[in-house]
Amino acid sequence: MNSITVSPEALQRFIQSAFTSQGLPEADAAQVARLMTEADLQGSDGHGVIRLPQYIKRIQAGGINKHPNIHVVQERAAMAVVDGDNGMGHLVVSRAVDIAIEKARTCGVAWVGTRYSNHAGPASLYARRPLEHDMLGLYFAVGNANHLPPWGGTDMLLSTNPIAAGIPTAEEPPVVLDMATTVAAYGKVKAKAKRGEQMPAGWMIDRQGKPLLDPNKAGEGFLLPIGDHKGYGLALIVGLLAGTLGGAAMGRDVIDFNADFKTTTNTGQAILVIDLAAFGDPALFKGAVDKLVRDIRGSDRLPGVERIWLPGEQSHEKRNRYRENGVPIAGGLVGDLHKLAADLGIAPLEEMALA
């Protein structure tokens, strides 16, 4: 089908109707739809509406609890563990972030982990949440499929376990980092396959340790961690913090949610929220970040480099552009969503396309 452009409101309505058609409560469906639309709006298009067919398949297979009792199971003044009762990850992590913000307001700093959560979309969505409270966020998650062996090994015991950070600014766009601890996220490999392109050397290796370039053979190899052994170490630590510490799956216990739609994933995430006001006048901090951002942007450049980007700046520009002009949806995805809408008996997305 042809590519289309849709308003964020229409996209959100479409996603919401898909979830309510499967029996998710209206408010929960709206919240998940809003966050998935946010993902597409900021250009995290591997984590937005593209995931809808997979989420619906999991709900239909009984792999998601549609009426979860999301509740705190461990708590102290500056920490909590939230049991997501196998609900949609977006709901579970949102609850965790809300609790962390409240606790940080009094304690200065708070850490909230999740267990029995699920895939929750792009890490940056949650690391950004504290910004409006003049707080900063650090977010860690266990990926939902193991594609990374330990350094030197071939058993896939680790995932792309991402790290995200959201740092408040005064006038500049917020500094928002969102990175997998592998050179390429697995979604990028899938995108290469879909476009019929080869991967660059350095993304994956095969079981002999040789560069793997054909994305259709991704199943025969492994992702490579950033900085060799360093990224392996980072992926491990992130997994221990986001998974093991909160009582969620890590290592051999991680379920490949691309292959298994039924087994409870027991996904773990963790958010650290820091209240700027505890450290002094937030305006001073934000002004210092602005100055640093401008120093970085104004740096002399290597030959051929047109512009120096800050983390999150490209997403910020996309969000502004897509809010104004609508969100582009590629033709292949429009087709997938057309089929999904027909299956669910809901109005298809392409009917809501902007002229």
Place this chain on the structure above:
Amino acid sequence: MNSITVSPEALQRFIQSAFTSQGLPEADAAQVARLMTEADLQGSDGHGVIRLPQYIKRIQAGGINKHPNIHVVQERAAMAVVDGDNGMGHLVVSRAVDIAIEKARTCGVAWVGTRYSNHAGPASLYARRPLEHDMLGLYFAVGNANHLPPWGGTDMLLSTNPIAAGIPTAEEPPVVLDMATTVAAYGKVKAKAKRGEQMPAGWMIDRQGKPLLDPNKAGEGFLLPIGDHKGYGLALIVGLLAGTLGGAAMGRDVIDFNADFKTTTNTGQAILVIDLAAFGDPALFKGAVDKLVRDIRGSDRLPGVERIWLPGEQSHEKRNRYRENGVPIAGGLVGDLHKLAADLGIAPLEEMALA
């Protein structure tokens, strides 16, 4: 001079006598000497006694406050900022870790940052400290010289800003990560120069963006971040957390402590301590980490790989070996320390060499 081997006790005594000869109080000299010896014991030999001449030079130049009033300037239940009053970094960070451990005991989690601190040795020393309390540590620091430009740029606005983590285990060695956010730490470049070796491609580039291989020309180029733009983002976030948040130097304000021995560095570090007991039974967590460690170590291996290492395992083995057999000190360093001892009028290290 010839290489020697010394007992850790002798090494610590030698370092301590150097500091007391310069007027550092006995207890402070002992604490710094103990931590520097710990660095050599765990094989962090770029951060141990090799730094002694540089530290002494800074003290003699008036760049270190020998009688600092290390005190808390911001505080809430789960956080504090410690002003180091330009004392030795080892003393300042040790104080910060002690406070974080105390606060984590009640709040579950605590974050303590430093300002007006100084270079404090290897990050892992501090990330490891909470382990004996069944707590885990995450440590961030601003490096003491900017060798890293933003991705695509040539202005050196960032340092190798390290991340370290210490994770408790039951029977296995603790998992201890300690990594610069650059492919190579600058100390490794200096070591290559000293040995007359070329650097591998990927460590540094020149101002044209071409690989820089001659470590003697390091001043004409820049370190490369791990994972390209990802490591740049990590170095930036670590600097914002360890520097800007606590009111310490970051970006253009960072003093190159290899070139300037007098100006107050206003170094910043930050430690996050998490009390395992707040999350459940610490024994369960430590058992789960042990299992994961064994799964990783037992992974099938790529051709030619003899052993899979966990982060911190090599340091753990070195510590055991050096405690038993003594710490090796390379000939060049023995010569430097011989000269230092003569200048300070203290007994030279080589007189304490083991047979």
